Amino acid sequence: AQKITQTQPGMFVQEKEAVTLDCTYDTSDPSYGLFWYKQPSSGEMIFLIYQGSYDQQNATEGRYSLNFQKARKSANLVISASQLGDSAMYFCAMRGPLSGNTPLVFGKGTRLSVIA
Amino acid sequence: DAGITQSPRHKVTETGTPVTLRCHQTENHRYMYWYRQDPGHGLRLIHYSYGVKDTDKGEVSDGYSVSRSKTEDFLLTLESATSSQTSVYFCAISESLAVEAFFGQGTRLTVV
DSSP, X not given: OOEEEOXXXXXXXXXXXXXXXXXXXXXXXXXXXXXXXXEOTTOOOEEEEEEETTOSSOOEXXXXXXXXXXXXXXXXEEEOSOOGGGOXXXXXXXXXXXXXXXXXXXXXXXXXXXXX | OOOEEEEOSEEEEOTTOOEEEEEEESSOOSEEEEEEEETTTEEEEEEEEEETTEEEEOTTOTTEEEEEEETXXXXXXXXXXXXXXXXXXXXXXXXXXXXXXXXXXXXXXXXX
């Protein structure tokens, strides 16, 4: 069964600094997808970035990048130049195998606080 | 924004009463999901659907049932609500497995 682990319940970062949010996963399937979502205090779930297991390069979306280390089964989210608006809960999620009707499974999340 | 609507947005109900939450989409996406969110637990999957009348259980399915008789609607029913089912419930949809899921705004359910 798929499992997502986020070991950092809370993180603090200074504004304009970069921060890495950790995510490890467990699967025996070769084909899977990894996702990151942001949940601000208003409650909505916002999709940030996606990485496929066969993608050769790490995914990037603006200030977000995914540090994908397949052998270590880690998919860390890197936020560059943190902004106050980045303060939120961040969830790592996984779906796999991509050939079956598999659901999207989430980790417990990391609360990021950006300090001015 | 993806067309996904949850109703009701807030509900207070008494222990032992049945409750149905509705998720409606206008995107014609194949996959639909129900999650519950509780402090310290993240989002936990209750049930999901991969087509009309095709559903499967998630991690925390006990006490919940679902139905999907049309592509656009995915209903979550608590047959006899308990206080442990007080939570925020999210519906999500996705077009395929290799793309992101879009989430509804959530339903805050309180069982007293």
